[in-house]
Amino acid sequence: MSTQQVAFLGPEASFTHLATQVLFQHEKLVPLRTIPECIEAVTSGKVDIAVVPIENALEGTVPLTIDYLYHEANVSVIAEILAPIQQHLMVHPSNVKRWEDIQTIYSHPHALAQCHKYLSYRFGKVPLEQSTSTSAAAKYVSENEQNCIAAIGNTSAATEYGLQIMEHNIHDFHFNHTRFFVLSKMKKSIWQAGHTKQVKTTIMLTLPKDDRSGSLHQVLSVFAWRKLNLSKIESRPLKTGLGQYFFIMDVLEDDQVPMMRGAMEELAALGCEVKSLGSYYTYETKESAD
Numbered sequence: 001m002s003t004q005q006v007a008f009l010g011p012e013a014s015f016t017h018l019a020t021q022v023l024f025q026h027e028k029l030v031p032l033r034t035i036p037e038c039i040e041a042v043t044s045g046k047v048d049i050a051v052v053p054i055e056n057a058l059e060g061t062v063p064l065t066i067d068y069l070y071h072e073a074n075v076s077v078i079a080e081i082l083a084p085i086q087q088h089l090m091v092h093p094s095n096v097k098r099w100e101d102i103q104t105i106y107s108h109p110h111a112l113a114q115c116h117k118y119l120s121y122r123f124g125k126v127p128l129e130q131s132t133s134t135s136a137a138a139k140y141v142s143e144n145e146q147n148c149i150a151a152i153g154n155t156s157a158a159t160e161y162g163l164q165i166m167e168h169n170i171h172d173f174h175f176n177h178t179r180f181f182v183l184s185k186m187k188k189s190i191w192q193a194g195h196t197k198q199v200k201t202t203i204m205l206t207l208p209k210d211d212r213s214g215s216l217h218q219v220l221s222v223f224a225w226r227k228l229n230l231s232k233i234e235s236r237p238l239k240t241g242l243g244q245y246f247f248i249m250d251v252l253e254d255d256q257v258p259m260m261r262g263a264m265e266e267l268a269a270l271g272c273e274v275k276s277l278g279s280y281y282t283y284e285t286k287e288s289a290d
């Protein structure tokens with residue numbers, strides 16, 4: 001079998017890169033700059049697979065990923081990777097002595113938010129700058145040693161870009177995990193050693209157009225009386241006007257079992273438009289991705 005090309009939110013040593021290496025040790029890994037670029041690459045067939053962050057335990061859904069999957073792309077989720085996240089503050093080695101005088105701190109918006117309490121307590125007056133990923137921030141700091149600046153990211157990024165960690169574990173809550181989606185145009189979930197027992201299906205739906213009262217209740221009943229367990233429900237703006245939403249639901253069941261097929265048929269009969277991202281297994285990283 002030929003080697004597959006796997007795009008990920010790069011550059012090297014992002015959390016997404018570490019997650020990608022859990023499932024794809026022997027494939028060709030392709031770092032891309034943004035989440036839409038990763039999803040586009042798999043949609044257009046430039047790569048076979050893309051790995052993107054979908055949800056963080058502290059910060060919630062990654063809106064860019066979920067919105068792009070709903071509005072722009074037609075791909076399936078073929079696996080989910082769950083990784084622990086530990087954030088560290090790092091500087092260029094030539095700035096170690098003056099690290100407490102840092103002028104700007106760079107990182108991905110999620111990472112900055114995960115360290116909000118630490119940053120406001122310790123560096124309340126220092127401007128924060130957003131970057132496309134934590135590793136992009138680390139790379140930028142490594143290329144600008146003349147400026148006394150810092151990045152927030154993982155230990156692999158510090159090693160990859162030759163930075164020194166000044167403070168470890170600066171995220172505000174201990175339980176910090178991120179879910180990553182593995183996306184493909186092929187609707188064939190990854191089935192290999194190491195996945196958790198629970199299969200999951202992610203669907204996105206809009207409520208019936210007639211805007212009748214109780215329609216969300218009806219949708220939930222479709223799952224409730226079949227004893228189909230939901231592990232997530234969230235709404236996102238449809239971008240067609242205020243008060244108009246689509247819903248993302250994770251159902252703890254395979255979309256091929258009769259109960260799920262019945263549920264999908266009933267949703268359609270209610271007038272819902274349903275987009276299924278498919279059924280998949282979760283792979284958890286054993287070691288912390290720090």
Ligand SMILES: O=C(O)C(=O)C[C@]1(C(=O)O)C=C[C@@H](O)C=C1
Nearest residue numbers: 014015016053108110133134178
């Ligand atoms: O910036 C990275 O390293 C990423 O892989 C992105 C991302 C995210 O989008 O949430 C992934 C995990 C962490 O929660 C912080 C950032």
